[in-house]
């Protein structure tokens with residue numbers, strides 16, 4: 001294992017040989033060198049920088065950033081589920097000032113295409129973070145509207161299309177950076193908030209965030225996670241993410257969509273592209289296999305070699321359906 005001294009790119013261990021990417025995609029006019037990025041909260045810069053060259057990914061979506069440092073929830077914060085994991089980390093992060101001073105410059109220096117993920121417990125929180133990121137080096141912003149929000153009675157903005165429209169009306173004029181709205185699947189019909197986000201200025205959508213779930217300890221009869229409930233992610237959520245992308249693509253034919261949920265192989269990433277996504281983000285798979293996003297990008301690159309029509313469409317900023 002490399003030491004922690006020096007610049008990350010001097011130290012990382014490339015388990016993969018260099019690769020020439022031939023199948024780019026476009027998300028809201030931005031070119032990604034391949035259609036695979038990391039999903040927010042599952043990419044730990046400090047943890048993975050030794051394993052691979054982050055500039056090789058289509059994009060790196062960083063952990064949700066709040067106006068001030070958040071300590072997150074009490075432990076236990078995680079539990080396992082069938083083909084899934086459950087987390088209630090509580091959006092722990094060191095705050096936007098730290099992000100601008102440390103994480104973002106380090107990632108940019110390493111050549112990453114960075115999506116800054118924005119978290120907030122109120123509309124004011126979101127506005128404060130977006131104001132600070134507006135002129136930063138971040139390539140895109142991803143507004144995570146799944147956070148519990150006091151401006152909206154503790155409900156996440158993503159479950160209320162009227163609240164979402166109001167939030168976007170406030171954030172949209174604050175920056176020229178492409179704004180991705182990351183949607184929660186914890187709604188009856190995800191196309192309703194999707195449409196509200198797009199009508200009020202979203203340049204792209206990403207979906208899905210985690211699903212509400214819980215596990216109980218059958219010795220004590222109590223929830224395993226201190227927060228009681230958490231977010232479910234991992235292989236089990238793949239069909240839910242695919243349906244969300246497919247249905248949204250049907251009603252919004254032109255909006256760029258980043259598909260997320262349960263991706264742990266190039267084949268599953270490909271399935272999202274056939275559902276109508278322009279790109280994908282890999283989440284929980286990286287928790288047990290830190291190089292999963294790059295492995296999946298390479299697997300997908302081979303699969304796209306064999307599918308020139310899909311590859312051509314993605315490169316031109318279009319989608320399969």
Ligand SMILES: Cc1cc2nc3c(=O)[nH]c(=O)nc-3n(C[C@H](O)[C@H](O)[C@H](O)COP(=O)(O)O)c2cc1C
Pocket residue numbers: 039040041042063064087089091117144182208209210232233234235237260261262263281282283284285
């Ligand atoms: C430990 C953990 C932390 C997460 N933190 C965030 C976050 O800060 N912001 C966000 O938008 N999504 C967050 N997510 C959701 C993921 O980005 C992703 O949408 C979700 O896990 C589904 O994808 P997956 O099945 O590939 O994990 C988190 C997920 C996990 C497992």
